[in-house]
Amino acid sequence: MEDTATPQTAEEILSEPGAPVVVFDQVQLAFDDKVILRNISFTLISGHTKIILGASGSGKSTTLKIITGLLRADSGVVWVNGERVDQLSEKEMMNVRGDLGMIFQEGALFDSLTVRENVGYKLYEESDMPLEQAHRRVEEVLGWVGLAEYIDRMPSELSGGQRRRVAIARAMAFKPRILLYDEATTGLDPITATTVDEEIMKLRDLEHVSSIVVTHQLRDAFYVATHMAVRNDDGKVEIVRATPEKEREAEFIMIRDGVIIFEGDADALRGSTDPYIQTFLS
């Protein structure tokens, strides 16, 4: 009998629900004598959120930089979208980064470029997209983060929260399937932080972007994990309490001195009896 089933491509496998998009396996990194990451292993599933908690200097941001290939691990294996990024050269990494967006701690907006040029940087400089189409995409994503009227401003004219939202717009402009948030709400007032959290949820729940959120802001971490964005019949986006299934898609990791000391969902984290976690949560 003839077998009519066609084998799936890596692209198809990775786009399936439940496919792993980021895999960290026994990753270690040290700068001189200081160990930053010690045997870190975790998996990010497509469409899910991984929230990495930990004190300053515990190795959270380093983890994101290893995923994007900005830093190289000393040992261990790192898979991103089916590619072993720990073995790729800087040139080969450029392709992997085409599907990875990263929001840096202070936004890392380019000072000499306007908001439009910042948001559309990749489209204008690193793609063949026609200029008109790129302009439209920039306007669309700025509208999405509610900053359409700031399109011709310089980054220095924006507030801290606006800079983070422009950074989110820049990271999402080229429609990556994975977004990495490095302390996206640190230093912001609670209202602005909530706005940024809601952008994270909207991207995750409406655009189906897989996310890794690095933070030490517990309020934001739990808010992102326990809420979800839904689009109403009238097209308006609303933030509501997450369903139990949705809540389980957000997994927490707690890193302490480069070691994972907890991995689980929001309920498990709240129920942990580990004294360090208790202190962290209190």
Place this chain on the structure above:
Amino acid sequence: MLTLFEGWGKHAALEVQEYVFLVRAAIVGVVTRPRYRYDIWEQFDRIGVGSLTVVVLTGFFTGAALALQSGLTLDQFGGRSVVGRLISASMIKELGPVLTALMLTGRVGSGIAAELGSMVVTDQIYALRALGTDPVRKLVVPRLLAGFFMAPVLTIISDFVGIVGGWLVAIFQLQVASGIYWSSVTQALYMQDVWMGLIKPFVLGFVIVTTACHVGLRTSGGTQGVGQSTTVAVVTGSVAVIAADYFVTQVLIKLLY
């Protein structure tokens, strides 16, 4: 004590290695795609046109001061009329290239180190890489091309303005006839001198920009680090200019004369 020297030696070796890597990557970036044409033109404008005022002023006053000083000395031998020779030879062979390069180190080198250093400490370099851009191609190559090609242009302007400065002093203060000054300027010039004055600035422009880019991209330690990088870029760049001038002069004398 030995450990201190060992540490210093390792650090120096690492810096040299990183500098060589940067220069290699920049040269590869010059000859291969992608190229960021807008950034290249922008840097030609900033480094070339932007440095014009300081180079013109430096050249003019150097030529004028040289005429005054050499006028006094030449008077002792009754040779005031050949002041033009001294000025043209000094400006074209040595002072024009070196002073222009030093001015560029102060203005351009410090600017490059501060700009790139700020980008490093605010994660903008990481952001560039995360967005798929090679920082060497985007930031170093345009500056390298601008420094390499604009330093000779600025040197030629500086030489000319210096000779004009000397001419004004010669006719108004030293009472040397204008015709005598200009014929003296051209009489003393040999083609070898012109070549030396033209080749040197290419090397010096390259040295200034690559040093500043290297120092800027190696910045660490926040805003304080940016300040330190700026100082290091100017000091290292100035010393490198003087040292490179000596070695290039040695080589060119062997090759041209």
